[in-house]
Amino acid sequence: MLTIIAEIRTHQAAEHRQAAFEKIIPTVLTEDGCHGYASLIDHLPTIEMQTQDENSIVMLEQWESTAHLEAHMQTAHMQQHFEATKDHVTDVKVRILESGI
Template sequence: MLTIIAEIRTHAGTEHRQAVLDAFQKITSKMLAEDGCYGYETLIDHLPALEIQTQDPNLIMVLEKWQSTAHLKMHMQTAHMQQHFEMIKNHVVDVKIRVLESGV
């Protein structure tokens, strides 16, 4: 089982973050229906902030669970993901992806 953490940095301004969040809302059910997908969640900073919390209003985190590398690779090639990338490209500055497996 793989855990993927995607860190998506949007351009400054609530309209950019909201456009990316809206795009994820439109495709999340399609992703969850894919073979090998065990979870897909879009996360933003909790408000009001706690004193221990780091915040970034231009950052969206996506937490994913995939059965295998093969399933993840197939996911990245789907038509809905290609359309998603096209929809958000003008709102996103940078994306960092971590592909993790159990360390124990």
């Protein structure tokens, strides 16, 4: 099982930013090998130890395998999503993690 953490930076004041990412969640959750797919933003109010970035969306994903993740990236709905959000995204950092135990 893989856990993916994708930090997506958006332009400032992009009010619609999370809605665009939440829109695809139901479709992605039906994909073969998808065991979790969630859009997260910073919790408010902040607490002392928290780093906060109002222009960041974190996608927390769980995929059965690398092959499933790669197939997900090639789906028509993801290609449409990338096209629809490309002008609002400034940077994406992806971590692909597996259990270290």
